[in-house]
């Protein structure tokens with residue numbers, strides 16, 4: 001049997017200033033999972049994502065990527081990509097050049113890189129804006145460029161930290177549908193952070209509900225992976241039921257965080 005994409009055993013983080021960003025967390029992510037982290041502000045969602053991306057070092061616990069250490073990820077031909085809330089595009093470069101950047105850094109030859117950048121832009125419905133500049137695009141389009149820049153590397157694991165948090169609801173819903181299509185149809189493994197309960201209910205195959213003070217996983221909620229994530233699902237009783245159950249778990253997590261805070265005060 002192949003190793004899981006990620007396995008975290010008692011991973012925790014205490015920052016140098018003494019703040020506990022994350023209490024021991026156990027998490028296993030298998031190929032094709034869409035795992036969403038949801039929870040109150042400050043519960044450690046971004047900290048957990050950054051630990052997985054090796055942008056933070058854990059204070060304790062054990063973490064494996066495809067059964068090995070982080071240093072082996074590249075050697076095993078595995079790739080990880082990170083999408084942030086801000087699209088972080090280079091304003092002076094065309095959209096094609098922005099998307100090509102990771103391939104240019106890897107010194108992929110120009111004509112292959114151009115073809116792959118165009119293919120990635122077409123996957124997010126932006127094949128027609130390759131020669132535009134970021135300032136000419138809407139917020140939603142910029143975010144799709146950022147996703148194309150992550151997809152161009154053909155990642156085995158996609159990490160997304162509140163990518164659609166700054167967008168209006170209509171654009172966000174459309175991008176959620178596009179993400180679901182990309183992830184479920186192509187079997188992409190994704191770890192996603194959001195504040196929005198409906199987004200978690202729509203996208204995920206598993207939701208980790210986190211609690212704060214100290215940050216930890218409060219509950220785990222499975223959603224049938226075979227559900228087609230489309231407008232029909234969004235309007236269904238099944239979606240309403242999932243959203244309601246997640247809301248109850250979030251409410252529990254928030255109440256528990258408040259009790260912990262009061263006990264410490």
Ligand SMILES: Nc1ncnc2c1ncn2[C@@H]1O[C@H](COP(=O)(O)OP(=O)(O)OP(=O)(O)O)[C@@H](O)[C@H]1O
Nearest residue numbers: 015017019020021040041042043044045046047048
């Ligand atoms: N570099 C750091 N140094 C010290 N404390 C930090 C650092 N980064 C995060 N923290 C603290 O760790 C805790 C978890 O922060 P984190 O950003 O992971 O939470 P979050 O759930 O992503 O929050 P939000 O939803 O508001 O983005 C918070 O108390 C935060 O203040």
